[in-house]
Amino acid sequence: MTVLVETAPHEFAANLLFNERGLRPYFAADSRVKAGGGSQAGMFTYGGEEWRAKLYYQESGLEHPGKTTPKGTPFEIENLREFRFSIHSVDDTVGQRKFNAHLSPRWLGMKSKNGGEIPVPEGFGEGVNLRISGANIEFEEYLSLLRCAASSVGIQPGDFDDPHEYSNIQDAERYVRLHKDVSGPVHARDGPIAQMGHLLENDREGYRKVVQNDQTGRGEALPGYYHTVTLDQRRIQEAIPSHALPKEIKHYYAQEALSFPDGHPLRHPKLGASYQVNRWKGKLGVTTEDLEQLNRELEETVLSVLANAGIDLRPGGEVYVEDEYLSKKESERERQIVELNLIQIRQTQESVVIKHLADGLSPVEWDSLRCLVTDGGQVSPNNIAESTGYHPDSVRRALNRIDDLVEREYGSVSLRSNYVAELVHESVKHAQEATQRAVEASSKALEAASRGLDEKTSAFIAWAAKHDINFNERSSGVSLKLGKLDEENHRREVRRILREGLRLWEQAKRDPALYRAGNYRYQVEERANGLLYAESKSMTRTVCGKVWETIQ
Structure with missing residues (x-):
């Protein structure tokens, strides 16, 4: 094995309901507190440890039932009160191994003094509720400690033998x-x-x-x-x-x-x-x-x-x-x-996004995703249609085609997770940047042509704009500053880009030795376990190299 x-128990809270003996535990608590002049104290040993218990009362917000309860049980207590057990370990030097149990009566039709109805399970009849709140005690020991505490102050421990099936845990x-x-x-x-x-x-x-x-x-x-x-x-x-x-x-x-x-x-x-x-x-x-x-x-x-x-x-x-x-x-x-399935979930979500990107998204699919990323509230297909200008039916058909990226419920739609949202956001951003670079490449080629540069030189300038390359020519060689590349296959990608640049450089009748002697650098988006970090700003590294060593 x-x-x-070992782990340790900390906080614990539960509602313990008892109805086997009706209101007897409540009447017993009332009798013992009156006999003690307002409280009763007791000591007991449990698990080789000394414990102290105290039973006392508090004023109640419950409505007095009158001479009898709705079930007909005589109620001869003039002032309806509620009671508390305070139970703590004497051997605990820190003083935090303890719990409190709030005892109150229950019957069908019970109301508060302000007229509010107190929920009582159907078929429960009459009994008591003990709201337990404690810390640093094993969960299964609370009921045994409660019985011991009851006995130490003169209440039959059997009154708390069988919790009703509606008893429930609230915190642990x-x-x-x-x-x-x-x-x-x-x-x-x-x-x-x-x-x-x-x-x-x-x-x-x-x-x-x-x-x-x-x-x-x-x-x-x-x-x-x-x-x-x-x-x-x-x-x-x-x-x-x-x-x-x-x-x-x-x-x-x-x-x-x-x-x-x-x-x-x-x-x-x-x-x-x-x-x-x-x-x-x-x-x-x-x-x-x-x-x-x-x-x-x-x-x-x-x-x-x-x-x-x-x-x-x-x-x-x-x-x-x-x-x-x-x-x-x-x-x-x-x-x-x-094993937490976080990596599997991350891979699944990433592969879903990649699949759609690889297959290509229609304009309405792109715009719908962009709306989901940028809008922070509840979004319906009609909201997307109004925002993008598409017909609602077109939006719904688009959402059907990307149903593994989105969740729809009660007429609203959202992305499946923060991670999918970030991947889509990055994809939308990269697509916008790629479009911008393409436009820039075309404009630079036109600008070069207007300055009298030949078609081949214009093609090289357009290539640099397309790949977001900051290009400088020096007597010792060219300097190429590329944009950000994904970690997966980044070396293969930069080799492909540089070889393409050399071909266009040579076609422009420029000295290939000058290009080969150049240097380049770019940033790589780091990944954890093969997957992209969310905070790419702080998870990037710069790669530098010599052109001739890379393209040979």
């Missing part, structure tokens, strides 16, 4: 803490967090959240301070097909990280994956199977991001940093390292 680093995160000197590849501009947001988010449709903040709240520079990407169910399955839960993946530091010395855990960042309940229409319950799925998906997401960034997944060494709740130990769980 592969030895993997697992994390590792990385040494600050090794976490850079995770939050880099071409790292897995940025790539997931860059490749998997639709251009306009759906929820988008990509944050790349390298500055603390005090304005101090801290690379990787808060970098996150949030993906809904559809997008997470594009990256990790075996997963179903929407998630946020984040690399983040504590707010005061820079105030701690290097040896302190909070000087180093966390990499976490958290469940995002609002990003899908499904529900995650609290059964053993649900909790196992939650743990598995969060852990596999963290491990997969680490693997994608090239970071060692084995515990020990200087990669991971221990804190109060995370130790550099081997995981006892069997987890699968899921």
Whole structure:
């Protein structure tokens, strides 16, 4: 079995519903608080650890049901209150291993004091809801700790034995803490967090959240301070097909990280994956199977991001940093390292664009794509037609022909991803530049002819304009400054261009030795894993060479 680093639980929130014993847990909490003069405290041991519990009340915003509930249960409490369990580990020196459980009654037809209806599941009858919110506790331990806490303050633990099927998890995160000197590849501009947001988010449709903040709240520079990407169910399955839960993946530091010395855990960042309940229409319950799925998906997401960034997944060494709740130990769980499909997605999206460019796009297809790239809002085929001057039916037929580049839903259309948008944008820009160069080449040839230069010389000048070449002739040889070339086959391409230039130079009756003795230079757009970087400005290199060495 592969030895993997252990992840630690962080935040957790859930709604636990109980109706097996009706309103009995609520009445019991009311009775115990009154008996204690406003609160009850207790101590218990769980997992070899000492815990303290406190039960207290808060005023309620619920409407009093009267003498009986709608179901007919006597309600002899004059002042309707709600209750809270505060539960924390006594052995925790940091004080963050704790949770709070907010207990409130539930019955069909319940309303708030301002008349608003409180949602209660159909068929639920009567019972209680406990809203749990905690941190640094294994997810499957909350219910056991709740029962122990209830018992310690005089409430039957059996009142919380069987959560109703409508119980659900609202938030959960697992994390590792990385040494600050090794976490850079995770939050880099071409790292897995940025790539997931860059490749998997639709251009306009759906929820988008990509944050790349390298500055603390005090304005101090801290690379990787808060970098996150949030993906809904559809997008997470594009990256990790075996997963179903929407998630946020984040690399983040504590707010005061820079105030701690290097040896302190909070000087180093966390990499976490958290469940995002609002990003899908499904529900995650609290059964053993649900909790196992939650743990598995969060852990596999963290491990997969680490693997994608090239970071060692084995515990020990200087990669991971221990804190109060995370130790550099081997995981006892069997987890699968899921290879993120980012490269495959990037290649697929790139090949789709290249296919259309190679096949040639009609004017209406070009103009439709250009409209989608430049417009920032919701765009319909009719909007495109109005913007471009084409008939709406022509636009719709064009969109049908490029349906693997675009997504259409409810009468609107958008590009499939940011990456496709950038590729199309670059293609449109290059096409415009090529057209401009062609016009420039023609005008320069005409200008040369008007100055009395012969046809062959005009052809050489047009060749230089066509290929965006800045040409200078010196006594020692020519100087050729080409434009930007793609990394793939750039050497073959420059050889072809230079040989064509030599042929035209000779046809113009110029000294070939002067041309051969010349120098050239051009820029190459770098690629990552064979694919073009998004930020080409900072990802280019200059190539220099001698003409005669290249064309021989």
